[in-house]
Amino acid sequence: MKILVTVGTTEFDWLIRSMDMLARAHPSWDVLSQVGPGSYEPRYHPHVIFEEDLFRRHKDRLVVTHCGAGTVYSLLEEGRQFVAVPNLERSDKHQTELAEYLAEQTLALVAQSTDELETHIKAINDQSFKPHPYVKDPFFRGGEIRRIIDTAARGRNTADGGESPLPK
Amino acid sequence: MTEVLVVFGEGGHAAQMRRLLEVTGLSPTQCIAIVDRDGLSSTVAEAEWVVPPLREKYGLRLASLLARAFVLVGASYQVLRRYRPSAMLSTGPGLCLAPALLCRISGLPVIHIETWSRFRTRSLSGRVMYHLATHFYVQNTQLLQLYPKARYSGRL
Numbered sequence: 001m002k003i004l005v006t007v008g009t010t011e012f013d014w015l016i017r018s019m020d021m022l023a024r025a026h027p028s029w030d031v032l033s034q035v036g037p038g039s040y041e042p043r044y045h046p047h048v049i050f051e052e053d054l055f056r057r058h059k060d061r062l063v064v065t066h067c068g069a070g071t072v073y074s075l076l077e078e079g080r081q082f083v084a085v086p087n088l089e090r091s092d093k094h095q096t097e098l099a100e101y102l103a104e105q106t107l108a109l110v111a112q113s114t115d116e117l118e119t120h121i122k123a124i125n126d127q128s129f130k131p132h133p134y135v136k137d138p139f140f141r142g143g144e145i146r147r148i149i150d151t152a153a154r155g156r157n158t159a160d161g162g163e164s165p166l167p168k
Numbered sequence: 169m170t171e172v173l174v175v176f177g178e179g180g181h182a183a184q185m186r187r188l189l190e191v192t193g194l195s196p197t198q199c200i201a202i203v204d205r206d207g208l209s210s211t212v213a214e215a216e217w218v219v220p221p222l223r224e225k226y227g228l229r230l231a232s233l234l235a236r237a238f239v240l241v242g243a244s245y246q247v248l249r250r251y252r253p254s255a256m257l258s259t260g261p262g263l264c265l266a267p268a269l270l271c272r273i274s275g276l277p278v279i280h281i282e283t284w285s286r287f288r289t290r291s292l293s294g295r296v297m298y299h300l301a302t303h304f305y306v307q308n309t310q311l312l313q314l315y316p317k318a319r320y321s322g323r324l
Binding site: 008009010068069070073094095097098100101136137138139140141142143145146148149150152153155156 | 192279
């Protein structure tokens with residue numbers, strides 16, 4: 001089984017450490033971690049700091065990812081299954097809200113312990129986990145926002161000749 | 169001609185701003201950016217002003233926060249005077265508050281999109297921008313309960 005672990009652009013040593021323990025316990029697992037600025041260096045599996053097009057280059061790997069919204073939404077839009085792990089080492093805890101949303105809507109498996117990581121990885125691998133399909137409600141205010149801006153720009157140009165209203 | 173001041177921080181906020189500029193069809197020549205890391209706006213704005221991030225990812229110290237806020241107010245003032253944008257667009261986080269205040273004082277529309285990672289709590293910048301912005305959008309319907317006057321926009 002091939003696994004790709006990613007932590008994005010913030011440190012998440014706990015996840016890398018846990019996956020290192022699992023890699024050691026499962027020699028048949030082929031694990032690759034993207035560790036970002038983290039300080040823990042895995043001993044039982046290879047890692048990279050950062051890689052361009054990480055997901056595209058490793059299409060055949062099962063994804064274990066920090067719960068960063070950008071990554072999570074991209075994976076959901078792609079229809080690619082993954083295990084999400086909220087990063088609780090950060091000072092702002094909003095990864096937990098997205099993790100809860102994923103669990104509530106059965107969109108992905110969420111792991112918060114090494115045991116859960118192991119169980120969920122196996123569940124995705126043997127296809128016993130059946131996620132709900134993700135239906136994105138795409139952003140639809142683009143035109144409206146553009147009109148607000150264009151109207152403001154036109155008003156600016158005619159009304160005051162482009163003079164700044166701020167004191168000089 | 170620079171029409172829009174775009175303000176955003178790194179990470180998810182930057183990813184959302186990029187998507188937002190795509191869907192609004194604004195080109196880099198129309199945008200001037202205030203960001204909290206070098207090069208963050210390189211593909212979406214013709215110039216950028218870099219300010220230190222207000223909040224470090226692993227803590228929050230008051231003295232350093234105040235110093236950075238001061239720098240931010242100064243930078244915002246200079247950007248508005250030099251580039252004279254007609255509107256402001258932001259996706260957070262906290263660095264958008266000072267530019268938003270100055271833009272409102274100047275009578276400009278301030279458009280804010282609350283982050284896609286919030287479902288049941290309000291971000292600090294969201295809480296303030298809800299009152300400061302002229303147009304406030306949320307990407308998750310659950311947030312309409314916390315921001316009753318917000319407009320739902322769908323997800324970037």
